[in-house]
Amino acid sequence: MAQEIATQAAHQAAGLGPVMAFALVGIVGVGAQWLAWRLRLPAIVFMLIAGVLVGPVTGLVDPMRDFGDLTGPLISLAVAVILFEGGMSLDLHRLGDARAGVMRLVLIGAPLGWLMSTLALRLAADLSWESAAVFGGIMIVTGPTVIAPLLRSARLARRPAQLLQWEAIVNDPIGALAAVLAYGVVLVFHADLALSKAALETGFGILFALVLGLAAGRATVWAFQGGRVPEFMKVPVLFVGLLMTFALADTILHESGLLAVTAMGLVIGNADLPAYTELRRFKEHATVLLVSGVFILLAASLDLSQLAMLDWRAAGFIIAVVGIARPATVLLSLMGTTIAWKERLFIALTGPRGVVLVAVAGLFGQRLADAGVEDGALIAPLAFLLVTVTVVLHGFTLAPLARFLGLADTDKPGVLIVGGSRFSTRLGEALQKADVPVLIADPNHQHLIRARAAGLKTFYGDILGEAAEDTIERLAYSNVLAVTDNDAYNTLVCTDLGAELGRAHVWQVARQKEDQRRHALPTQLGGQPFGGGRSFETFRDMEREGWSFRVTRLTEEFTLAQWRERRPMAVPILRISPRGEIGFVDNGEEMKADAGMRILALLPPDAGSPDAGSPDAGSEDPARQSVPEGGDRPDAPPGPVAPLP
Numbered sequence: 001m002a003q004e005i006a007t008q009a010a011h012q013a014a015g016l017g018p019v020m021a022f023a024l025v026g027i028v029g030v031g032a033q034w035l036a037w038r039l040r041l042p043a044i045v046f047m048l049i050a051g052v053l054v055g056p057v058t059g060l061v062d063p064m065r066d067f068g069d070l071t072g073p074l075i076s077l078a079v080a081v082i083l084f085e086g087g088m089s090l091d092l093h094r095l096g097d098a099r100a101g102v103m104r105l106v107l108i109g110a111p112l113g114w115l116m117s118t119l120a121l122r123l124a125a126d127l128s129w130e131s132a133a134v135f136g137g138i139m140i141v142t143g144p145t146v147i148a149p150l151l152r153s154a155r156l157a158r159r160p161a162q163l164l165q166w167e168a169i170v171n172d173p174i175g176a177l178a179a180v181l182a183y184g185v186v187l188v189f190h191a192d193l194a195l196s197k198a199a200l201e202t203g204f205g206i207l208f209a210l211v212l213g214l215a216a217g218r219a220t221v222w223a224f225q226g227g228r229v230p231e232f233m234k235v236p237v238l239f240v241g242l243l244m245t246f247a248l249a250d251t252i253l254h255e256s257g258l259l260a261v262t263a264m265g266l267v268i269g270n271a272d273l274p275a276y277t278e279l280r281r282f283k284e285h286a287t288v289l290l291v292s293g294v295f296i297l298l299a300a301s302l303d304l305s306q307l308a309m310l311d312w313r314a315a316g317f318i319i320a321v322v323g324i325a326r327p328a329t330v331l332l333s334l335m336g337t338t339i340a341w342k343e344r345l346f347i348a349l350t351g352p353r354g355v356v357l358v359a360v361a362g363l364f365g366q367r368l369a370d371a372g373v374e375d376g377a378l379i380a381p382l383a384f385l386l387v388t389v390t391v392v393l394h395g396f397t398l399a400p401l402a403r404f405l406g407l408a409d410t411d412k413p414g415v416l417i418v419g420g421s422r423f424s425t426r427l428g429e430a431l432q433k434a435d436v437p438v439l440i441a442d443p444n445h446q447h448l449i450r451a452r453a454a455g456l457k458t459f460y461g462d463i464l465g466e467a468a469e470d471t472i473e474r475l476a477y478s479n480v481l482a483v484t485d486n487d488a489y490n491t492l493v494c495t496d497l498g499a500e501l502g503r504a505h506v507w508q509v510a511r512q513k514e515d516q517r518r519h520a521l522p523t524q525l526g527g528q529p530f531g532g533g534r535s536f537e538t539f540r541d542m543e544r545e546g547w548s549f550r551v552t553r554l555t556e557e558f559t560l561a562q563w564r565e566r567r568p569m570a571v572p573i574l575r576i577s578p579r580g581e582i583g584f585v586d587n588g589e590e591m592k593a594d595a596g597m598r599i600l601a602l603l604p605p606d607a608g609s610p611d612a613g614s615p616d617a618g619s620e621d622p623a624r625q626s627v628p629e630g631g632d633r634p635d636a637p638p639g640p641v642a643p644l645p
Contacts, residue, residue: 021066025300028054028061029292044146044354045395047292048388051299061300075297075359078290080246080261081239082355085287086148086169087265088279098162101339105167105347109333110174113140116325125317125382130186130373131365135382137178138361139321142168143354146391150352154399155476157407160343164350172356173259177206179364180255187371205253213260216245217267224273235282238268255360281499294355298384306381314382318389326351342405349401352394353387413582414438416477418463418493419484420447423539427483427573428456430549430600434576439477441468442484464496479582482508482527485536494527503528507584509536530584531573542571546605549573553598560593570601 016024032050036043054060063071118136121127127135147168151161184198220241223229229237242261250257273279330348361383368376402408414437417424428438428451440451441459448458461467480497482490490508498506506527512535531539550570552563564570572585578596585591593599 016060016066018066021061024054024061025293025296026289029296030289032296033288033292041395044150044295044352044391047295048299048391051296052302054296055300056302056304061296063297063301071297071301072363075294075355076250076257077243077246078294079356079359080242080257081290082287082294083169083172083258084242084261084265085284086165086172087262088269090166090169090266090269092266092270098159098166100337101159101163101334102166102170104333104337105163105330106170106174109167109329110140110171110178112332113171113325113329114178116329117321120317120320120325121382124320125313125378127375127378128373131368131375131379133182134179134186134364134368134376135361135379137180137182138175138357138364138383139353139386140175140178141172141353141356142351143172143357143387146352146354146394150394150398154402155408156402159339160346160402160407163339163343163347167347169262173255173262176255176258176356176360179360180205180253183364183367186368186373202253205249205256206259208252209249209256209260210263212245212249213263214267216241216260217264217271220264220268221271221273225271235279238279255363258356291355294359298355298358302384306377307385309378310381310385314385317382318386321386322351322390322393342407346401346405346407350394350398352390353383354391358383358387413478413580414476415479415481415582416441416463416472418442418480418482418490419536420444420451420458421483421485421536421540422450423536423543424483425450425454425456426543426549427481429454430551432456434551434598434600436576436580436582437476439472441472463493478505479584480506480527481530481584482506483536483539485540487511487536491521491526495525498527509539510534512537528584529586532571532586532588534571542602547571547602548605549600550603551598551600554593554595556595559595560591560597560599563599567601567603569604571603572599572601574600576600 028050029047032046033043036046055062067074114136116136117139118129118132121132121135121139122129125132142164147164151165156164181202184202187198220238223237224234242264245264246257246261248257249260268279327348330351331344334344334347358380362380365376365379365383368379399408415428415431417428417438417440420440420442424440428440431438432455437457439457439459440448441461441463442448443460443462445460448460451458459468459472463472478501480494480501482493484490491511494506494508507530508527509531510529510533511521511526534542552558552567554560554563570588572588572591574582574584575591575593576582576598591599
């Protein structure tokens, strides 16, 4: 006994210790996501590489050494929270035309995928029928932890994005339960367990988990709607409730807790709670941390010696799954639907696996080996190989494939202008001529007449309403400009959309009297200022006086300093980088711009036309002409036109 304690102490001393290891996992996971964001590459790939580097390569983190028996429960609880957050994001009211496809991918795709995956494992990987059936059930899952980051980076159209998201979240617990069913059958033949008893226990466990999840969701909604829980305790109560729901269901039937928390999240997400936005944002932040940590832990737990057990059949297995089983499952499931063939093909070629697959596969692989199924030990390395290949493959090909099939929004970040005034219309025309996607939204139909007449895209309705979420491809418009005559509404729009797009991408006109202390708002509210602190009324008066928009492209010969010298009265509105990135300007004197940058500015009516052949001759009012390339055009643009009636 003493020797065992000494050995364990020496083993712990060889590592960083649980506290330092936990901190390192967090730093590496979040750091990998930040690096991926900076490099505009899939975050999942970086997390996978980082986990392998700090784990089996360098030995800095060894989950079993540093965390011991808590590793498995920690991963299970993290996966439960991730699936719960996914369930909360599934809004039944906003499925729209994707409803039929989702139902088919779940009701037909899940069992068909189980069958196809089992055949691929048996014929390509040469696994026994027992191991193939268990692992094939687990392979139903497509990984919400992987799908969500990929969808954000791919800027996918709404319907295929909904199909992939719903399939991933709903099929995750189904895949785990399929493995439970298959494992129960294996025990019947290998452990002399009565078939009736195994079926009864499994059926009761699934039913209990489903009822428990629905009841927990309804109880939470009842407590939150009736004011029985104060606002500051809603998030803690939610966390405790989902953890208890997961634990109770998992006690009755292992892995059924995933079904319970998914059902619980689905009920809460469709209850239209007043505090839903705050709950969802907090859960999203928690999910980012948990996804990072779980991927690092799973990658760090990899035993390189297990991969050495694989042979050429593993490559055949990957090809069979990615190239045959997944496409056949999706295409057969969606046969006869109104979903376009390009969307079907895209979904068929997209099937990344993630956290749940690796976690559940490792668990059941060990159980099968203990039950006497020798090749059960191959399930864990095969699962990790499948996750690695699909994550890397889809991480680098999903966005290009979506663009090739015409299912991705434009790469150029667009501008959503809230408010249909004359100023907004002129600005929209200027941006559209500068090849920047523009959408003008206004709840007043009359305010959009000018924009429609100018050929601009418009949305009639409240930009914060459900109709806007169902109609507008928000990923196409990564910048928001609130420029209505209602300061309070501008602030509300920027505050609400800023949480989704980032505060660096929402702007609003200056509020009246905002420089007075009694009218000042906290910095957490509203968007960034632009236009030198000018209000809506100021811009409206400038437009009526004949001020016009012009775009100037800076070059090595014609610098920002020269532009300022030539146009001292110009009011910079925004700048467009060579990559199409947009940044509105508040203080023109502090504005920085390099060669290749385009500046959109308001010029006074007496600015006149630039001298022919000068570098600024290429600048013009996009509302009247097409935007040239800097100083390439020798002809001067005509003078400012009169304001629209």
